[in-house]
Amino acid sequence: MAAIHYANQRFELEPGQSVLDGLTGHGVPVPSSCRAGVCQTCLMRSTAGVPPPAAQRGLKDSLKARGYFLACVCHPEQDLRVVLPDAEDEDRQTATVLSLDLLGGGIMQVALECHAPLDYRPGQFINLFQDTGQVRSYSIASVPGLDDPIHLHVRRLAGGRVSGWVHEELRPGQTVTIQGPAGDCFYPSGTPGQPLLLIGTGSGLAPLYGIVRDALAQGHYGPIRLYHGSRAPEGLYLAEELRALARRHAHFDYIPCLSGPDAPEGYAQGRVHEVALRDNPKLDGWRIFFCGHPEMVKLGKKQAFLAGAALRNIHADAFTINPAMPGAGA
Numbered sequence: 001m002a003a004i005h006y007a008n009q010r011f012e013l014e015p016g017q018s019v020l021d022g023l024t025g026h027g028v029p030v031p032s033s034c035r036a037g038v039c040q041t042c043l044m045r046s047t048a049g050v051p052p053p054a055a056q057r058g059l060k061d062s063l064k065a066r067g068y069f070l071a072c073v074c075h076p077e078q079d080l081r082v083v084l085p086d087a088e089d090e091d092r093q094t095a096t097v098l099s100l101d102l103l104g105g106g107i108m109q110v111a112l113e114c115h116a117p118l119d120y121r122p123g124q125f126i127n128l129f130q131d132t133g134q135v136r137s138y139s140i141a142s143v144p145g146l147d148d149p150i151h152l153h154v155r156r157l158a159g160g161r162v163s164g165w166v167h168e169e170l171r172p173g174q175t176v177t178i179q180g181p182a183g184d185c186f187y188p189s190g191t192p193g194q195p196l197l198l199i200g201t202g203s204g205l206a207p208l209y210g211i212v213r214d215a216l217a218q219g220h221y222g223p224i225r226l227y228h229g230s231r232a233p234e235g236l237y238l239a240e241e242l243r244a245l246a247r248r249h250a251h252f253d254y255i256p257c258l259s260g261p262d263a264p265e266g267y268a269q270g271r272v273h274e275v276a277l278r279d280n281p282k283l284d285g286w287r288i289f290f291c292g293h294p295e296m297v298k299l300g301k302k303q304a305f306l307a308g309a310a311l312r313n314i315h316a317d318a319f320t321i322n323p324a325m326p327g328a329g330a
Helices: 019-025 061-065 161-168 202-217 239-248 272-279 294-306
Strands: 003-006 009-012 043-048 068-070 080-083 092-104 107-114 125-129 135-139 150-155 175-182 196-201 224-230 252-258 287-292 314-318
Touching (some): 003 019, 107 161, 107 175, 125 150, 135 161, 135 202, 150 202, 196 272, 202 224, 202 239, 224 239, 287 294
Parallel strands (some): 003 080, 196 224
Antiparallel strands (some): 003 009, 043 068, 043 080, 107 150, 125 135, 125 175
């Protein structure tokens, strides 16, 4: 049974327990959000002992070489001596809130001006820190060269601490702390003719909106099909902007989907991933993006693979909330 040495204390891990759960279970405050090895909020560094490879998956080689790992998915087989990284190592910086615009569907667009250059790809995510220390990951909807500030789409969640703070307390002119970018859900250059299928629910449109516009700006000429789903029309947003984009680009299609009863004219009826995969039953050679509700992402990935898509061409970003911490990071 492995032990974790932190701040001159020794903590025994239970069988199957992660470093994050072991430390927080003893009252050690470790920042975390997704608890799925995606957001990198729980990044820690081992100063003695080797973290397992699974705990370093997705990290830059430079971070791996220095012993960094993700505490939420770290199940060590040997004792580790660990520390929290400092702000510089975590790629944190500050940004000014330029504007807050309600887009509809409970979505607030937050425009941020970073105080230092931020090298990002549309569709990646950054971590936004509340002034009380809570943190939440939000995908980037903006495109460098098209949108000067960074755009985030924040959906108001019932009981959500961070989303509630954004919607109710955040004001233009305030300074916030961000971290990142991270994630591999973005448009890859060099395949301009490859068909693209993008499927999202709710604020899962944010990364897809960035990816579509980035692909078009880079001269992508293959088919691009974006499906955005909700239960009711008021749950969709940016619909007019996307329809206008489709009118300007003949190879881009925008299909809004409603899973509730009696979809009006102009909307597809059904769950968004089912509609998209029914319309596109053969996906050999396609690149597919799933963003939004975790169950939709899980089912969609499986069905896309069965429809012929190669695993390397399936990108997913499930928007999760830790059920063990009600409201945390929401």
